[in-house]
Amino acid sequence: MTSLAERYEAVVCDLDGVVYRGPSAVRHAVEALDALSIPVVYATNNASRTPAEVAAHLGALGVTCTAEQVVTSSDAAAWLLTDEVAPGAEVLAVGGAGVAVALEAAGFVPVRADGAAERAVPAAVVQGYGPAVSAADLAEAAYAVEAGARWVATNTDATLPTDRGVAPGNGSLVAAVARAVGHDPAVVAGKPHPPLYLLAAARLDLDVSRVLAVGDRLDTDIEGARRAGMDSLLVLTGVDDLEAAVGAPTEQRPTFIAPDLRWLHRDPDAGEPSLTALGTAVERARDAPPDEDSRLVEAYSLLSGLSGE
Numbered sequence: 001m002t003s004l005a006e007r008y009e010a011v012v013c014d015l016d017g018v019v020y021r022g023p024s025a026v027r028h029a030v031e032a033l034d035a036l037s038i039p040v041v042y043a044t045n046n047a048s049r050t051p052a053e054v055a056a057h058l059g060a061l062g063v064t065c066t067a068e069q070v071v072t073s074s075d076a077a078a079w080l081l082t083d084e085v086a087p088g089a090e091v092l093a094v095g096g097a098g099v100a101v102a103l104e105a106a107g108f109v110p111v112r113a114d115g116a117a118e119r120a121v122p123a124a125v126v127q128g129y130g131p132a133v134s135a136a137d138l139a140e141a142a143y144a145v146e147a148g149a150r151w152v153a154t155n156t157d158a159t160l161p162t163d164r165g166v167a168p169g170n171g172s173l174v175a176a177v178a179r180a181v182g183h184d185p186a187v188v189a190g191k192p193h194p195p196l197y198l199l200a201a202a203r204l205d206l207d208v209s210r211v212l213a214v215g216d217r218l219d220t221d222i223e224g225a226r227r228a229g230m231d232s233l234l235v236l237t238g239v240d241d242l243e244a245a246v247g248a249p250t251e252q253r254p255t256f257i258a259p260d261l262r263w264l265h266r267d268p269d270a271g272e273p274s275l276t277a278l279g280t281a282v283e284r285a286r287d288a289p290p291d292e293d294s295r296l297v298e299a300y301s302l303l304s305g306l307s308g309e
């Protein structure tokens with residue numbers, strides 16, 4: 001028997017909807033992650049928290065994790081700049097603490113907007129989410145971009161789910177600056193764009209083909225994995241369900257679909273039903289006419305068989 005995890009040399013794991021949901025750990029996640037014998041890197045589009053904060057959060061849930069095992073979209077944005085901007089250059093940091101900490105770790109001098117018109121134009125702008133980002137901060141970003149600074153967005157998630165509803169996410173704030181300057185950022189670091197996953201593979205010192213990406217969202221985690229050249233596992237513990245997986249366009253189709261993280265430790269081809277049988281049923285459902293009521297029945301029946309215990 002070869003478990004899913006044993007087919008790879010490392011796992012790159014999403015957080016929200018995979019490891020935790022709101023204040024609680026996702027069922028089976030902590031035990032499954034701790035039992036892995038291959039390295040795990042946690043990769044999150046959330047740009048506002050620092051890797052140390054994320055690691056502490058995971059630790060509180062019972063997941064063994066160091067700050068070195070966490071890559072954020074801020075880290076990926078700063079990493080991208082190392083190819084283009086000289087070490088020690090000033091970079092305008094828009095967003096939470098995560099942005100400035102990532103820039104510093106990559107050898108840059110993060111600067112904050114202070115409204116001073118005489119300040120030199122920064123070499124680049126890294127724009128990430130922060131709950132305190134203001135219209136004045138967005139204005140400073142626009143001024144710097146208009147003056148020629150390279151503009152990198154950590155991520156472009158349009159919305160941010162909160163306990164009170166849906167708030168504008170970094171994508172909406174980036175869109176505000178884009179509207180003002182008349183063009184999009186030069187590059188976006190977070191999923192579904194490849195840099196965050198590529199940074200994770202670089203951290204692991206592994207080729208992307210040896211890494212399995214795990215996530216709960218087709219349009220970020222899975223599409224990003226495909227674009228980065230990684231195989232992927234969609235777990236149905238977060239945003240997307242089996243019906244969404246059936247309806248996913250080609251570029252968002254995962255290599256594997258499983259009810260939860262326990263399946264990292266099981267052979268996808270073994271058992272009755274098997275994970276592979278579920279994958280085949282999903283493919284069959286995709287081929288069926290979309291208005292055929294029965295097309296999802298087989299896939300859902302296999303899923304319920306796989307979800308037991």
Ligand SMILES: [Mg+2]
Binds near residue numbers: 014
């Ligand atoms: Mg997620």
